[in-house]
Amino acid sequence: MKPPLLRKIGGYVFAVVFIFAGWWITAVLVNSPALPTPADAVEVLVANADQLVPYFFTSAYRVIVSLVIGTVLAVPIAHVCARSRTLDTLFAPVLYLLYPIPKVVLLPILLVLFGLADAPKIVLISLTVFFQVLVAVRDAVRAIPESAVVAIRSLGGSRFDEYRHVAVPATMPAVFTSLRIGVGTAIAVLFIAEAMAGSTGLGYYIMQSWSMVNYPRMFAGIIAMALLGVVLYALFDIVERRLTRWR
Amino acid sequence: METQGAHISFSHVSVEFDDGADALTACKDVSFTVEPGQAIALIGPSGCGKSTTLRMASGLLEPSEGTVLVNDEPVVRPRQATALIPQDLGLFPWKTVLQNAALGLTIRKVAKREAQERACQALEQVGLQGFERSYPKELSGGMRQRLALARALAMDADLLLMDEPLSAIDALLRESLQDALLDLWLQRGHTQMLVTHSIEEAVYLGQRILVFSERPGTVVADIANPDMGNPEWRDSMAFAEKCLEIRAVLAGGAR
């Protein structure tokens, strides 16, 4: 195939080798049961696949649904807020006060309100994603040059045309950039939510292994969770690149 | 395609911009008419309200006083049959060349197929065939200006408004694009208003040349230029004399 693709794959292979080598050396140096070697972890990973694979999909489901809900709610609100001066002066301070608060502190309340199943986890992650996308898209809308809006109007475009031909395409890259960057936070929140409550998912698996003092099993869960993050990150990265070909 | 040109009439038009504390009068008592199918050039010192005048003709801006009529109707919003090429060209970086060229038609809800066909034709007319799938950032400055022109052409407008469309182009290419503009106008017969800083361009592309004063801008001279339309006349003595005449009026207005 194309050499750039080969080079890219080569880069990823090198990165994986590098990370595992680093882990291995550290494990040997630390020499503690709390840090097994990658070989031990991978062995357990393969042996426990029948349990890990469903957990992987449970966790993936929770994150993906949350990413979708958070985005679908944030994008229109961001557009409306950024385009209306009144709404923006009203809500910008609210947004700036709420944005830096770690939403994860709401977990105990959400558990009381929504029980122990998927709902509280999805609500919590959605909330985190919502604020990240909201802030990014609001800034992107405000960065749209006035000349682009004027150009649409001079062509006889309606308000709807302004959204369709200017606001949406101009801010699409920001949506996916914020999602790509938000994946890390989303998975961290997922871990905490699954570790604290419920009996499914990779976070639960990791905490269960920890309480069983089974460290290789715990690291098998960590690898699975890392994989989930990498897959989502790569996905958003690809979409973002596609959407920003014009830049 | 033969188009019937639009009729424009400005009568006693003034524009004030009210930026909080200080109000600024951009245009004062501007009156002129443009007959259907006429091509006029607007020239005047920087900041005298040329772009403002064009924006009023396009329906993007309403006058503070006076009336602006196109085909005897007040223009309160952009008309479907008016094409404006703004000073910054108004291209969309996130759209391909073809999408940019077809955008005027897309907004007018022309069927996608037809819109693309007409956009392709227009791109061909300005010599941009083969670049349909490129993005504006991949074009040179001159190609971008031709793309903006193609978008206006595809709309098949009866009124073409241009705000210094050739300002960012080097002299040689500029002449060939001026020829292209002249050809298109001769072929299609639309009404045309061209804002320019270049005396030569005004004399080459304006059947009439409106000279604006310093701000607040008003029409200080309306100079007939009957020889315009003949591509050879750029090299004639009469052309050079016309340029001198305009220069003298501009210098007088600045005093």
Ligand SMILES: Nc1ncnc2c1ncn2[C@@H]1O[C@H](COP(=O)(O)OP(=O)(O)OP(=O)(O)O)[C@@H](O)[C@H]1O
């Ligand atoms: N939206 C606006 N708000 C406030 N002032 C404006 C606005 N648009 C234009 N002006 C002012 O009106 C005056 C005329 O502007 P205009 O753009 O029409 O000038 P121009 O003749 O096109 O100049 P140039 O040749 O430099 O393009 C300028 O002093 C400008 O600062």
Ligand SMILES: [Mg+2]
């Ligand atoms: Mg101007």
